[in-house]
Amino acid sequence: MQLRIDAVTKQYATVTAVNQVSFQIQSGEIFALLGPNGAGKSSIIRMLVGMTKPDAGSISVCYQDQTFHHVPRRLLGYLPEDRGLYGDKSVEKNLLFLAQLHGLGKTEALSRMDHWLEVFELTERRHDDLKQLSKGNQQKVQLIAAVLHKPALVILDEPFSGLDPINQEKVVDFLKQLKQNGMTVILSAHQMAMVEKLADRMVLMAKGEVVLAGTLAEIRQQAQPEVQIQLSSKVPLPADWLRSLEAVTAVEMHQPEQALLTLQRDAEVGPVLQQLLGRIEPEQIAMQKPDLHQLYLNAMSRHQGQTPQEAAA
Amino acid sequence: MISRQSLIVARWEFLRFFKWKQQLISYLLMLAVMGGVFAWVYLTDESRQQYRIAVPGSVVVQNTEQFEFQRPSIDLSQQLQQLRDHQTWHAVLSYQDGSWVLHTGASSKWLPQLEQVLQSYFQLQRAGDFGLTDAQLTELQQPAPIERSFLDDDFKGEDTPEKMIAFAVLILLLIGLSTAFGQILMSITGEKQQRVTEQLYAILTPQQWMDGKVLGHSLSALKAMLTTTLVMLVFFLVVSVLVAGEAMDLSWLNWWVILWLIPFALAGVLLCACFMGAIAASIDDPNTSGKGVVMMVTWLPLLFTYLVIDSPSGWAMTLLSWLPVTSFAVMPVRMSMVEVPWWQLSLSLALLLATVYYMRRLGGRIFLRGMQMYGKEPSWGDIMRWALSRKAD
Numbered sequence: 001m002q003l004r005i006d007a008v009t010k011q012y013a014t015v016t017a018v019n020q021v022s023f024q025i026q027s028g029e030i031f032a033l034l035g036p037n038g039a040g041k042s043s044i045i046r047m048l049v050g051m052t053k054p055d056a057g058s059i060s061v062c063y064q065d066q067t068f069h070h071v072p073r074r075l076l077g078y079l080p081e082d083r084g085l086y087g088d089k090s091v092e093k094n095l096l097f098l099a100q101l102h103g104l105g106k107t108e109a110l111s112r113m114d115h116w117l118e119v120f121e122l123t124e125r126r127h128d129d130l131k132q133l134s135k136g137n138q139q140k141v142q143l144i145a146a147v148l149h150k151p152a153l154v155i156l157d158e159p160f161s162g163l164d165p166i167n168q169e170k171v172v173d174f175l176k177q178l179k180q181n182g183m184t185v186i187l188s189a190h191q192m193a194m195v196e197k198l199a200d201r202m203v204l205m206a207k208g209e210v211v212l213a214g215t216l217a218e219i220r221q222q223a224q225p226e227v228q229i230q231l232s233s234k235v236p237l238p239a240d241w242l243r244s245l246e247a248v249t250a251v252e253m254h255q256p257e258q259a260l261l262t263l264q265r266d267a268e269v270g271p272v273l274q275q276l277l278g279r280i281e282p283e284q285i286a287m288q289k290p291d292l293h294q295l296y297l298n299a300m301s302r303h304q305g306q307t308p309q310e311a312a313a
Numbered sequence: 314m315i316s317r318q319s320l321i322v323a324r325w326e327f328l329r330f331f332k333w334k335q336q337l338i339s340y341l342l343m344l345a346v347m348g349g350v351f352a353w354v355y356l357t358d359e360s361r362q363q364y365r366i367a368v369p370g371s372v373v374v375q376n377t378e379q380f381e382f383q384r385p386s387i388d389l390s391q392q393l394q395q396l397r398d399h400q401t402w403h404a405v406l407s408y409q410d411g412s413w414v415l416h417t418g419a420s421s422k423w424l425p426q427l428e429q430v431l432q433s434y435f436q437l438q439r440a441g442d443f444g445l446t447d448a449q450l451t452e453l454q455q456p457a458p459i460e461r462s463f464l465d466d467d468f469k470g471e472d473t474p475e476k477m478i479a480f481a482v483l484i485l486l487l488i489g490l491s492t493a494f495g496q497i498l499m500s501i502t503g504e505k506q507q508r509v510t511e512q513l514y515a516i517l518t519p520q521q522w523m524d525g526k527v528l529g530h531s532l533s534a535l536k537a538m539l540t541t542t543l544v545m546l547v548f549f550l551v552v553s554v555l556v557a558g559e560a561m562d563l564s565w566l567n568w569w570v571i572l573w574l575i576p577f578a579l580a581g582v583l584l585c586a587c588f589m590g591a592i593a594a595s596i597d598d599p600n601t602s603g604k605g606v607v608m609m610v611t612w613l614p615l616l617f618t619y620l621v622i623d624s625p626s627g628w629a630m631t632l633l634s635w636l637p638v639t640s641f642a643v644m645p646v647r648m649s650m651v652e653v654p655w656w657q658l659s660l661s662l663a664l665l666l667a668t669v670y671y672m673r674r675l676g677g678r679i680f681l682r683g684m685q686m687y688g689k690e691p692s693w694g695d696i697m698r699w700a701l702s703r704k705a706d
Contacts, residue, residue: 049514049515051511051514051684051685052685073515073516073517073518076515077515078511078512078515078516079512080508080511080512080515082508082511083508083511083512084507084508084509084512085507085509085512086329086507086509087507089329097321097325098512098516100321101318101321101322101513101516101517102516103317142512145512
């Protein structure tokens, strides 16, 4: 399966929810859509599912030599952002109903259900009404419902929301398992730490536009081209001397003995380190590698013309 | 064609509201209540008791099965005291200031019957005063017989068994539509409230979803109609065969009429379910929307039928029996009272089925478009535009 989104635009009344967005998703990868609320992630997902159509641009899904303009229902497992199941029916009845709608026979559906309920430690609760389950457990049931029929493509809109850290980790494992089973996964999320562990590729969106796209390494390259060096010593550091270094653009003194140096874009790190070691006897010296959260904030701030702190706020 | 997925949804919807234990208990309760009402009416039937009436010595009225007239020798005040003390008398008749007065403790069901007996007695007395014989008086009391003669050969008569069946079908339709009304509103808006709809959209088309809903709730309506019929039939059999000791006679049933009643009733239920489904699909929150009331429009054909029932050959009933939105209720009543050619029945049914198909498509379209509005409820203008649009979904 290959999924291609080409210059897609979607407008609601006076709001442009998605503006000229393009990206591709390859078979078997985990692809993340990242962005703040209103970035256009759910609008893209709804167009992929076929609920809405693009006003401009195109979506093409290639599967077994056939091309579609949205993901065909038979290939799709979907967890919408706005989600719920029948609270007055048991876990088993809910899952069986959805599985049968997907074309599974009862025996097959029950057998697959056994596996996933075991994975999510919900076997004991299978005969309980859904409304008796906690919100997190209800969400797990919905995740099971999205994959019970072994779809080729799973689209999960905010799969981590409402889950505690332990269950978030379980969902990470669950998604890895889907990937191992050959499924392609598209997910939207705010939880950068989770996405960092999972996603093969991602796009960062803001106000309906793609801000950054690629693998995590590529995003790092795009979002944080400046190298940062964390420096600490037993004695106070010479701040003025550090600022006078040619390759250094900024020095943040956290304490008199600790500093964060930001180097010029494309600066050679080796000569700078040699200069530092010639003058200072460092207790610790390390190249700082920003996490996805920081990259996300940097990208957002750059896109919106704000500082990372303002973007975070 | 109905898809396999629609059938799964229909089964799900039907079973969601089918709690067989509760249903059984409610029907047993219904039977018990009907039995209780019957027993109460039987036990409190005052016409089966005998009442003692004190009359003045001058009144020589003959006793009947219900009333025993006595002329006591005690004076009126003593008679009235006995009446107050609930002794001896159920009523006392006296002549005061030139008119007859009937004294009783309180109003009773048997009083009009007593007055009728006394009126007959006094009329007989007056007839004697005028020199009329009993036979002449009896003749005088008989109303002049006026027979109705209907020149319309197609008219079957005023109180035919077919008309009773058509009336029964109207009542059953009312029961069925009431059942469907509540269930459809709860099911469709409930799904939106529980946020199941978007997930379902990824599995089946809006049309498949709407077809399943309509079918499932139509089945529920038919089940309500069928079980009510069975309960009524059981009650009728118990009363007529076991209580009244009559033989079971169903020869008055006109199977030709019943054969036509069934498809009209089925199509009518489907049409109303499609309409209700379409309206419910346009409701985002039933607590704040005023659209739910519009679903009751489906009861109007039943009301119209009742209003025109006295003129089965009139233009109003003829017109309504052709209009697809009313024909399901009106045509069965019309055909039960006048002869309707088979081609008219077929054409009316075909029009009705075509409207069911259109309404079904409209329901699917409203569901899809309503969902695309993300929580914003479509206006009547939007719905009208979708109804008139020929654009494929």
